[in-house]
Structures are given as structure tokens and as C-alpha cells.
Amino acid sequence: MTENRKVKDFYAIIIMGACNLQCAYCGNVPFSLKEEETVHSLEQIFEDIEKDRSVLRVECRGEITLYQSIIDYLDKKAREGYTIEILSNGILLDRVLQSDSPIHVVISLDGHTAKMNRMRRLTQKQVNGILENIFNYSCEVQCVYYKQKLTELSAFIQFLEQKHFKEALHIFPCSENGKIISYLDFRKLPPASFLPDQNYFDRWSNIYKTGKRNFICDFYKNGFTYYVYNNQKYMVKCDCVPESVNWIQPYENGSRDISYHKCFGCINHYEYNNRRKIMQYK
Numbered sequence: 001m002t003e004n005r006k007v008k009d010f011y012a013i014i015i016m017g018a019c020n021l022q023c024a025y026c027g028n029v030p031f032s033l034k035e036e037e038t039v040h041s042l043e044q045i046f047e048d049i050e051k052d053r054s055v056l057r058v059e060c061r062g063e064i065t066l067y068q069s070i071i072d073y074l075d076k077k078a079r080e081g082y083t084i085e086i087l088s089n090g091i092l093l094d095r096v097l098q099s100d101s102p103i104h105v106v107i108s109l110d111g112h113t114a115k116m117n118r119m120r121r122l123t124q125k126q127v128n129g130i131l132e133n134i135f136n137y138s139c140e141v142q143c144v145y146y147k148q149k150l151t152e153l154s155a156f157i158q159f160l161e162q163k164h165f166k167e168a169l170h171i172f173p174c175s176e177n178g179k180i181i182s183y184l185d186f187r188k189l190p191p192a193s194f195l196p197d198q199n200y201f202d203r204w205s206n207i208y209k210t211g212k213r214n215f216i217c218d219f220y221k222n223g224f225t226y227y228v229y230n231n232q233k234y235m236v237k238c239d240c241v242p243e244s245v246n247w248i249q250p251y252e253n254g255s256r257d258i259s260y261h262k263c264f265g266c267i268n269h270y271e272y273n274n275r276r277k278i279m280q281y282k
Helices: 035-047 068-079 124-136 150-162 198-210 218-222 242-247 269-275
Strands: 009-016 054-061 083-088 104-108 140-145 169-173 223-229 232-236
Touching: 009 035, 009 218, 035 068, 035 223, 035 232, 068 083, 104 124, 140 150, 150 169, 169 198, 198 269, 218 223, 218 269
Parallel strands: 009 054, 009 223, 054 083, 083 104, 104 140, 140 169
Antiparallel strands: 223 232
């Protein structure tokens, strides 16, 4: 996709499915997913992607680990040489993913306590199990900063430090109606190598104060999104814009001739996506 070969191209594949949680800030409507049709759609997408030059992030508008045959298919493709990561809430990870799987995993978790995860409606037993999976599978972590106290987030960072966490902790705000509703002062957090740098938090602060951005996120530079609903496939540059449903285009022969859109004021891990280890050539 891009002539900049310093980093790989990035493809987000979003499968429309069901979930085993009911997070308060999600509002996800479950879709009736047919695994065989979905795997066939994934195969068509994979055929269009240069495996040595690309990273594929496969996630679900729901929870991908509910679908064993999809996980098995992605494991097979990863063993064929594709660089693949999945996004999961982590509850079922150890039941569906082989311990030696080459799939990279990103876990959504908002802290190390049930209180910090009250928007996800997790029990402490569930949180403990997710944390165990994070360490066992060397997962990156996505943390939505919303209604946790700064002291709680600091304690979470210190907890990860004490557990010798080596992957990335991505912290980003919650949004409502396209507007960021939470702000975090990076200078008040304990230092840790797995946190994003000051520049990311400065961008977060700017968007929070102005409601818009004057910089380009990494996903916009070399990323692309596919939606998959059973045997239907759609393409879009990214899905951050609330009106994105109005310009999703049918997938036809791998065409990527989709007009770029003007970013609104989102901020998340894609802001510095190209700096992640998985995006680098070995």
C-alpha cells in the first residue's frame, strides 16, 4: 500500500459478531456470525495482502475468542508467515489459543482490580484470570481511562512493573458522540518503559482542549480497515469517524481506491502504531 518501507503496512479486519461481556461504554449490538462464511471471507482478504510487508490486526465487534474455527484459521495463517495480532478481552484466551501460537495478542483491560473494570462489569476472579493470560501470552494491553482515579492507574502501572511486564500498555480516553470526555496528565504517572511517550499525551491534551487535531495518526499513513460480516466484505480507510457507515464501500477485487476523509478528534494507540515492535522489519 505504501512506498514507505521503514515499517510494514497495517490492516485492521473487524468481524461483526457476538460478545461475552456487556461493557457499559460499548453499546455493541450482537451479530449472528457464521464461522464458515467468515473464514472464507478472511481467506479472500489474505490473498490480497503481501504477508512479508504487512501486519493484520483481526478483531471482533464482540469477542473473537468465542469463535474457535476463526482462531484456528488465524493460527494456521500465522504459521504460514503472516504477522497477525488479535484483540480480545482475554477471558477465554487460554481455552482457545495454543500456548505456542505465533499469533500476537492485545488484551482490553482497564486495570488490575474489579473496581477499575466496573465499566466492563468484570469480577475480580475474571480480572485475575485475564492478567494471568496477559503474562503467559506476552500480550499488549489496551486500557480505557474512564472514571478510574489517577492513583488507581498509577497503582496498575506499578503492578505491571512489579510483574516485569515487557509489552506495551496503551492508554486512551473514552469518547461520547465523537468528543473525548476524559483527560490524563502524563506527568503525574509513575515512569515505565511500556508507556507511550510524552508526545502522545500532548496530542491527547490538544484534542481534549480543542476538539480537533492538527497532526496525522500513524493508521492514517499506512493503515486500512476491512469489515467482515459472514460472506460480506467492506472496505474503509478507518472507522474513527461517527459517519463512517455512510462511506463504507463494497469490497471488490481487493480495490483500495477509497477517498481519504478528514480525521476528527479521536486519540488512541493507532496514534503511534508505527513505533510498535510488531510493525518493524526484523
